[in-house]
Amino acid sequence: MTAKQHAPATLRNREPILAVLRKELPTSGRVLEIAAGTGEHAVFFAGAFPQVEWMPSDPSPEAIASIAAYREDYAGENLAAPVMLDASARDWPVERADAVLCVNMVHISPWEASTGLFDGAARLLAKGAPLILYGPYFEADVEPAASNLEFDRSLKARDPRWGIRDLAEVDRLAARSGFTRTARHAMPANNLTLVYRRR
Template identity: 45%
Template structure:
């Protein structure tokens, strides 16, 4: 079956929604980078009907996203576009916000750099960049579980790993973003919110 299921998406969707309700209250168009299975898109789309939610991912992940969107039948969740951070052809239209979950520790660092550069390109001043996932502080893991997760990532591929918040901050600042919030989330995750200046 093309429709995939992520238990992590199921667990974290409500805590993320609780933050996005406030952070995206003034937004109307959101680009999700790395829509994965498509679960987040249809859940957030149903709960935030004022938002047009544009899904995106690598082409091989599109069948599952299409399946979730088709089943949900929501007019405000748009079919996925191909967006690959190794060779990103960014959409020409502008968005009020960019959201991504659990991507920065999977991508190589140059891809994370491309994500921030692309977000800066498509967001107007005041636009928001919301990034969910685990992060280190001062080079230290926030929990033993995160240390184990980082080790498992690096065993899969050397370019993977939990990122340092300080490196993310420097990258954001270089692209014209200022941090608005650092939300503590369940399971030792964070939801970081930057605003384009």
């Protein structure tokens, strides 16, 4: 038995996400990954940014165990031990970060998690530092993909508090927390990578 979990989507999306991160992340400092899940992204991205301290976090004990198991096999020294962190909590067990990354959480969590994400990032990040989100979003001027509409229905069937968010609503939340969206990167499979920077 192993604590390692596997998310097939990580193998499909990690290279496209990495291409965006190379443009948007600082070249040094600490990147806090929120909702790091299995830990597969953390290992891959830490390896791609050896000069960055990569700090994965998640609210799930199973995810923390999986991240720790992957970390044991990581040859580098820049992947921090996983931190138990609930984005919706008022207090985070992290005092600083130079960037925050959150992949596939906003639509698979209550809205309070997104509110907490922006509020927490605002406490940690300096002016100009990025909060980077990846996942599906609905946009007012873009016809939604049939697959995203079906995915949204399935998410709400699992938990009515979940669902693909409207980008305009996320932008309003960001503005309330002192962030401005500076980039929108179209990604494969009808996903987006959004970059918000601290004002």
